[in-house]
Amino acid sequence: MIQQIYPCVPHHYRYELNKDFQFAAAHYIPDEAAGKCARLHGHTYFANVTVGGDQLDETGFLVNFSEIKKLIHDRFDHTSLNEHTDLFHERSAESYPTTENVARIMAELVQQYLDNKGNGAECLQIFLRETPTSYVVYRPKAGRA
Numbered sequence: 001m002i003q004q005i006y007p008c009v010p011h012h013y014r015y016e017l018n019k020d021f022q023f024a025a026a027h028y029i030p031d032e033a034a035g036k037c038a039r040l041h042g043h044t045y046f047a048n049v050t051v052g053g054d055q056l057d058e059t060g061f062l063v064n065f066s067e068i069k070k071l072i073h074d075r076f077d078h079t080s081l082n083e084h085t086d087l088f089h090e091r092s093a094e095s096y097p098t099t100e101n102v103a104r105i106m107a108e109l110v111q112q113y114l115d116n117k118g119n120g121a122e123c124l125q126i127f128l129r130e131t132p133t134s135y136v137v138y139r140p141k142a143g144r145a
């Protein structure tokens with residue numbers, strides 16, 4: 001089972017939920033500067049999604065753990081990230097499937113789901129490990145005034 005200490009995100013919500021899961025995916029970074037990563041290769045990504053909120057739903061959930069996993073896992077597992085052209089493309093570096101961009105897009109997908117759910121929950125952090133030695137932490141609200 002995935003067991004790891006993740007960085008804490010500061011917030012004032014009463015509830016904080018975390019969901020760990022993994023997915024296997026291929027990708028390449030479409031830029032020669034990426035070196036060996038410009039060639040198609042694969043990873044088992046390990047993800048931790050952090051959601052905060054004050055209001056539970058009628059089931060007593062902030063959000064169903066399994067829905068958080070499904071949102072990302074069902075979409076990306078055993079796929080090539082570069083083929084998700086609705087999310088990733090080669091026209092700008094902000095849309096290359098780098099760990100940073102994958103983490104940000106995961107946060108956006110989770111937040112869209114939470115917005116539709118309607119109990120004010122918020123995606124606070126994505127921890128995304130691409131290799132045993134490389135990971136990114138993305139916090140949607142960090143850097144805002």
Ligand SMILES: Nc1nc2c(c(=O)[nH]1)N=C([C@H](O)[C@H](O)COP(=O)(O)OP(=O)(O)OP(=O)(O)O)CN2
Pocket residue numbers: 029037097098099100130131133134
């Ligand atoms: N800032 C980023 N740097 C790199 C990314 C990235 O997404 N963001 N991606 C890659 C490659 O895709 C690669 O899969 C990961 O690179 P790296 O950590 O160098 O992988 P190694 O397993 O070779 O690492 P070692 O610790 O040297 O074994 C590259 N950079």
Ligand SMILES: [Zn+2]
Pocket residue numbers: 027037041042043130
């Ligand atoms: Zn890679």
